Amino acid sequence: MHSRRQDAVVSILRTANYLGRFYSPVFDQHGITSQQYNVLRILRGAGLGGIPTLDIAERMIEQAPGITRLLDRLERKKLVRRERPSENRRQVLCYITKPGLDLLRELDTPVKNQDNQALHRLDESEIEELIRLLELARGEQPSTKHAPAASYQ
């Protein structure tokens, strides 16, 4: 009836929830959400060349419609700029603005603080083991060392 495997599933979901709440005060204080922060980080990473809308969606593991509207909100806050280049009028290139970069810089330290405090009960080897088990859980090949993610999600 009741399996440990199911307990593990529940535990993963609860922990994700817990972590969301752990980080959210940092973003709240600056008037953005964690998802908006992630998009801004992706845009900062993309640099001056900008990045098409759907490429952002891909890096976020999210569906396109959400990204369009999330960008709408960031644009309203002047943190992001979008333009449809005349060479290829199908896609929409997205750029982070100066105020966007400023906001990210303000957030760098507090976010890093949260990163360091998160999971503080786990030591280094436990962190590695957790990463390995979660990769297995997602059906991925466990890797000894990971390429850096675009952002914290």
Place this chain on the structure above:
Amino acid sequence: MHSRRQDAVVSILRTANYLGRFYSPVFDQHGITSQQYNVLRILRGAGLGGIPTLDIAERMIEQAPGITRLLDRLERKKLVRRERPSENRRQVLCYITKPGLDLLRELDTPVKNQDNQALHRLDESEIEELIRLLELARGEQPSTKHAPAASYQ
């Protein structure tokens, strides 16, 4: 700059996301969502006495407003019944209906199947270790054996 602790956080979030997508087809096929399923399970667990709205919210680790509206939708589908008892007209007791119980019974097998397939790459000792590490991650005292959760979340 970039820490393994942060990788672990990202990994937890991604895995939760992955699991959500893993289970959702089962619920989709029966016209409910995973959250609605969770509430129905809680109501089934509560039995004939019913359970107040906020008690459901508590077990779901969710805010009250979401539960009120979720119950509205379940009531529209006739899967749930609510009443304000005359002894204490402040609270609203929620009950699962016959159709609600029938739906849960239909879902029992497919959900159990998903439970068994989820995390199939992990063996028993890895499941135990994962549970332990996640409890630590949430800052809880690791427990050798857990009380069964009300539902999969």
Place this chain on the structure above:
DNA sequence: CTATAACACTTGACAGGACAACTATTGATA
């Protein structure tokens, strides 16, 4: 016994994720 606090929600407004359907471009094919 009446004002006030505490309780148990409910409502409104907004961000986010998901799906389906639609629009506008561009590329490919006949």
Place this chain on the structure above:
DNA sequence: TATCAATAGTTGTCCTGTCAAGTGTTATAG
């Protein structure tokens, strides 16, 4: 070159989650 398919987004709708503010009900204190 006219047509059709593929690409890249956008719009509409729905469910969920959160916060703030409001309603009705019961308990408490003066």
